[in-house]
Amino acid sequence: xxxxxxxxxxxxxxxxxxxxxxxxxxxxxxxxxxxxxxxxxxxxxxxxxxxxxxxxxxxxxxxxxxxxxxxxxxxxxxxxxxxxxxxxxxxxxxxxxxxxxxxxxxxxxxxxxxxxxxxxxxxxxxxxxxxxxxxxxxxxxxxxxxxxxxxxxxxxxxxxxxxxxxxxxxxxxxxxxxxxxxxxxxxxxxxxxxxxxxxxxxxxxxxxxxxxxxxxxxxxxxxxxxxxxxxxxxxxxxxxxxxxxxxxxxxxxxxxxxxxxxxxxxxxxxxxxxxxxxxxxxxxxxxxxxxxxxxxxxxxxxxxxxxxxxxxxxxxxxxxxxxxxxxxxxxxxxxxxxxxxxxxxxxxxxxxxxxxxxxxxxxxxxxxxxxxxxxxxxxxxxxxxxxxxxxxxxxxxxxxxxxxxxxxxxxxxxxxxxxxxxxxxxxxxxxxxxxxxxxxxxxxxxxxxxxxxxxxxxxxxxxxxxxxxxxxxxxxxxxxxxxxxxxxxxxxxxxxxxxxxxxxxxxxxxxxxxxxxxxxxxxxxxxxxxxx
Amino acid sequence: xxxxxxxxxxxxxxxxxxxxxxxxxxxxxxxxxxxxxxxxxxxxxxxxxxxxxxxxxxxxxxxxxxxxxxxxxxxxxxxxxxxxxxxxxxxxxxxxxxxxxxxxxxxxxxxxxxxxxxxxxxxxxxxxxxxxxxxxxxxxxxxxxxxxxxxxxxxxxxxxxxxxxxxxxxxxxxxxxxxxxxxx
Numbered sequence: 001x002x003x004x005x006x007x008x009x010x011x012x013x014x015x016x017x018x019x020x021x022x023x024x025x026x027x028x029x030x031x032x033x034x035x036x037x038x039x040x041x042x043x044x045x046x047x048x049x050x051x052x053x054x055x056x057x058x059x060x061x062x063x064x065x066x067x068x069x070x071x072x073x074x075x076x077x078x079x080x081x082x083x084x085x086x087x088x089x090x091x092x093x094x095x096x097x098x099x100x101x102x103x104x105x106x107x108x109x110x111x112x113x114x115x116x117x118x119x120x121x122x123x124x125x126x127x128x129x130x131x132x133x134x135x136x137x138x139x140x141x142x143x144x145x146x147x148x149x150x151x152x153x154x155x156x157x158x159x160x161x162x163x164x165x166x167x168x169x170x171x172x173x174x175x176x177x178x179x180x181x182x183x184x185x186x187x188x189x190x191x192x193x194x195x196x197x198x199x200x201x202x203x204x205x206x207x208x209x210x211x212x213x214x215x216x217x218x219x220x221x222x223x224x225x226x227x228x229x230x231x232x233x234x235x236x237x238x239x240x241x242x243x244x245x246x247x248x249x250x251x252x253x254x255x256x257x258x259x260x261x262x263x264x265x266x267x268x269x270x271x272x273x274x275x276x277x278x279x280x281x282x283x284x285x286x287x288x289x290x291x292x293x294x295x296x297x298x299x300x301x302x303x304x305x306x307x308x309x310x311x312x313x314x315x316x317x318x319x320x321x322x323x324x325x326x327x328x329x330x331x332x333x334x335x336x337x338x339x340x341x342x343x344x345x346x347x348x349x350x351x352x353x354x355x356x357x358x359x360x361x362x363x364x365x366x367x368x369x370x371x372x373x374x375x376x377x378x379x380x381x382x383x384x385x386x387x388x389x390x391x392x393x394x395x396x397x398x399x400x401x402x403x404x405x406x407x408x409x410x411x412x413x414x415x416x417x418x419x420x421x422x423x424x425x426x427x428x429x430x431x432x433x434x435x436x437x438x439x440x441x442x443x444x445x446x447x448x449x450x451x452x453x454x455x456x457x458x459x460x461x462x463x464x465x466x467x468x469x470x471x472x473x474x475x476x477x478x479x480x481x482x483x484x485x486x487x488x489x490x491x492x493x494x495x496x497x498x499x500x501x502x503x504x505x506x507x508x509x510x511x512x513x514x515x516x517x518x519x520x521x522x523x524x525x526x527x528x529x530x531x532x
Numbered sequence: 533x534x535x536x537x538x539x540x541x542x543x544x545x546x547x548x549x550x551x552x553x554x555x556x557x558x559x560x561x562x563x564x565x566x567x568x569x570x571x572x573x574x575x576x577x578x579x580x581x582x583x584x585x586x587x588x589x590x591x592x593x594x595x596x597x598x599x600x601x602x603x604x605x606x607x608x609x610x611x612x613x614x615x616x617x618x619x620x621x622x623x624x625x626x627x628x629x630x631x632x633x634x635x636x637x638x639x640x641x642x643x644x645x646x647x648x649x650x651x652x653x654x655x656x657x658x659x660x661x662x663x664x665x666x667x668x669x670x671x672x673x674x675x676x677x678x679x680x681x682x683x684x685x686x687x688x689x690x691x692x693x694x695x696x697x698x699x700x701x702x703x704x705x706x707x708x709x710x711x712x713x714x715x716x
Contacts, residue, residue, distance in 0.1 A: 114546045181553040189545050219557045223564025242648040242707025249571050253564055
């Protein structure tokens, strides 16, 4: 037993035996083990994914036919708002923090995260934040129906549910910031001897950069919602025109956070894909160094493009041009990444197990989402397409086919290492193909709806949009049901999976595969590994 | 080699990084607030933040007598016990001509109330060519209980107003200023 573990167990000497001093639920509440906490993050995000998904089903149910059938417009707006907030902050972000917790210490040869107890607290803020979000539905006036962007001045007029949401965002932000500080410290200070920065797996690199983005961007969002809160209750007028404020200012502050947030979600997804594609191509990642630099370039650029979300607020043409050019510039480092992934596959000995299928799905669909993003970055086109279903289609290609598919790829990739058992490959392939088909059924047709002028966030539409909406809704129900299959596959793997070898993927080469048995022991790398 | 550090040294390094990153996070929270005055100064510098300020008179003061623009006047109140309306529903003006119109407002509450009027324009593009030289919207208005007041607006429509715009709607909305002296 090395001295290192004593330090990072923070004096909890009794945790050296298998699962700490507690059993049952107390084990999970008091745990400081990065693997336990990673597991909790992943389950939490899956539950939130189901909750947010249920709201998506409700939205698509209402949009199945023109006219109002199931929900009044107020409730519909609440569903769109909460679907966005829960999916972004409750499902996708915690999912990748879960990956970070499980994988980063194992990939850099560290015994645990740098601040183990802080890690526990970062996680346990989340269930309370999630509860606040969901409880806002039961407040007088219901949940906020302002859209996930929470634009002023509507937010100033909402009921108590808005205050619940504001506090939830505070908690979520606090959790992300603490988690990020922990991740940065772990990566910078806890690497095994010989694990230099430029030898780190790309997943670790993308998380290092993401964590910096989080530390810089989340506090700005906290500031924006705090201003909303004081405008609502304490007589300030940040966004109140009558008091000398400006609602457009809110949009600037929000999107100063909001655009880096897009990359906070996308970069870890890039990281997962950068682990999966080389493993199944049986080749090292093509252009490793350029991947690191491209990731950094994306992160830096993400802070100077925010106003492309608000071309129509009446900004000067010079401003529009600046943000348009800066935005199109992001296509360059992103293109570097896409070409590097393709070049990694080039002449590789490819096999297509489920993780690789999801990674390829990601590559194809994310690139499409990137291209529609490029279309939207152009001012004259964006003014036409602003707030239409084209935008909805664009960001779901990036968020669902980008982030969610890569999260699926990561789960299938690392599930054998986490559980010690193999998932059912046939069912995994079914999960992928059903997800792929239904995803495109939902969102590809939404491009057409947007180009034809259907506005987003409206529960009704003219009859001419009916056909595409029906297809989209059927796709949505199929996609939702398919995710139950995913739950079944994971549970089946945990309960009845076949025993997995130490390295089930021939081409995988990071430390968790080469230096650790399967399943990964509860305490790994108590003695740092020796790297060549 | 990081792991050859003693446990204490590692702990000290970690805590130092924790402190630094916390300071960055706190600084970025402050940065969000710093965007408020910066935004206002920036908009003022580029002339985009003139809702409650006097506009510069147009450089071109030539009255364009060949053109007649209809200015429709509109009035709204939000959350105020005030009656607020233009004295005349519309005026016809030549671009470049100095025009004065009046609005009438009366307080129907048994208490003094303070309000702030915010102007908006339709079509939006017209706002840039609509120069208000004197306006009740430049200051907060406090009305005593039952008081009725006529308030002038002096403006010039810039002769550079695009040819396609024949009608401009000038709309004011009065908002109550919360926490102002007039509130009881």
